[in-house]
Amino acid sequence: MNISLVVFQGPSASGKTTLQAVLGLPRIVTWTSRAPREGEVNGVDYHFTDRKVLERMMLEGQMLETSEYRGHLYGTSLASIEETASGGLHSIVLDASGARIARERLGDRVLLIGVSASRAECEARLIARGSDIEQIKTRLAGYEEEIDALENCDLIVRSGEGALERAGQIIRALRPLLGAAAAE
Structure with a gap:
């Protein structure tokens, strides 16, 4: 594999940053x-x-x-x-537009990982973070667009409804394939 950038994309509060940390690559x-x-x-x-x-x-x-x-x-x-x-290999969290541009610029050197969770799960996570109603509304305004854009990803990982730990296991399994050292 000649991948130099792993991009996590998906709706707000779907688990992108959590899974990025699990992968353990230097982040942009x-x-x-x-x-x-x-x-x-x-x-x-x-x-x-x-x-x-x-x-x-x-x-x-x-x-x-x-x-x-x-x-x-x-x-x-x-x-x-x-x-x-x-x-070397790095990772980043981007929205659908940024992920598309990264793929256009770097081609096959980008691995796009889509992270999906239901709207209700994303909303529950935002509430748990202390977001108010207006923040939640703003953060989830692009939910459908972000979900639709997952079709452009190389891999889609479901992290909602209690599946975040399983999603983490999937991401950990990618480390050796990418040549990444295990994160502590």
């Missing part, structure tokens, strides 16, 4: 215009910057994808994606 750090939350570290959790810098990066074509959520920009720089082509 994305950008945001929001301030760091308590405990977050610049360059580890996100590249934190102001909105003007991200807007300039977008205008100059330096971003693979961007989105706006709750008044803040989030995105992935092209430089970080292109670095994966030459420097």
Whole structure:
């Protein structure tokens, strides 16, 4: 396999980040215009910057994808994606649009893993995280679009209705196939 980037995509709260952590690959750090939350570290959790810098990066074509959520920009720089082509195996969580663009740019070097869970399961997870009704509505607004886009994935893992542990087992089974060392 000549895979350099594993992309997890699926609806909000479907389990993408959890499964990304289970795979245990170095992850691509994305950008945001929001301030760091308590405990977050610049360059580890996100590249934190102001909105003007991200807007300039977008205008100059330096971003693979961007989105706006709750008044803040989030995105992935092209430089970080292109670095994966030459420097080992990495992973990232992207929405359907970002995943499509990553596949267009890197072709077969991208493994798209779709993560699915029912809308009710995603909503329950968001409630458990302390999200309010408006946040839940906003985060699940693209649920159907994200589910429909899973048809473009190389592998779809179901993580809802108590299946998150089984999904983790499937992802752990991929490690040797990808040449990834087992995560601690």
